[in-house]
Amino acid sequence: MSKKEASLTTENDTCCGAESKAVILGCSGGSNVGQIANNLMIELDKSGVGNAYCLAGVGAGLSGFVETAKAARTIVIDGCPVACGKKVFKNYGITPTQYFVVTEMGIEKNHVFEDLREEMAQALSYIMEKI
Template structure:
C-alpha cells in the first residue's frame, strides 16, 4: 500500500465484485456491493466481473491495480472468486450462504443488505485486512 500525501494513513484502493448470480443470494451480493461502494468502503467506479471473465484487459488491469480486491459470492460455487483467480488474483472472499443466508429462501430486503454490509465492514476492522 502507498502512503497518502499527509504521510499518515495508508491509501487503500479497494475494489469489490459481486457474483451477480440469478438466485436471491446473487441479488443480495450485487446490492451489498453497490451499498458498500456508496458508503465509501470500495471505489465508486468498479470494474465489471463480467469484463474480467471475458478477458477484457482494461477490466483485468483495474482489478490488478487495486490494493485490495474483495469478492462477494452468493453461494459456495464461488463463481466470482474463480473468475478473479483465473487472472491470478487472490481476493478477500465472502460467501453469503456461509454468512447465514439460505439460497432460494432469502428475501432481498434492505435489512438483509444492511446486515451483510455491517458484517463485512466489521470483519475488515477486526482483522485489519
C-alpha cells in the same frame, strides 16, 4: 459532470472508477444471495469503502479490467459456494484481497426476491465488521 460520473466513462476497456480505493466486485447471480452480493457491492461503494467494479469485464478477459483487478486492492463478494467471482479471479491468477460468501453469513440461498432488506442488513453488518 461529477467526478464519479467521469470515472465511469474512461477510455478503452476500463470503467467504474478504479482509482486508489478498493475495487468491489459482486456476484449478480440468479438467486437471492446473488442479488444480495450485487447490492452489497453497491452499498459498499455508496459508503466510501471502495468503488463498484465489473466482474463480467474481468470474466470476459478485457485487459483493462483484468489489469485493474491484478493491481488493486479487491473485495470479491460471491453469493454462494459455487464461487463464480473467486473462479473468475483464479482464471487470471488473481487472489482477492478480501473475499466473502453471502451464504456463509447465515443467509439461505433461494429464489425469493421480494424483500431482501433484512438479509441485506445482516450481510452488510457482517462485512463492515470484517473490513
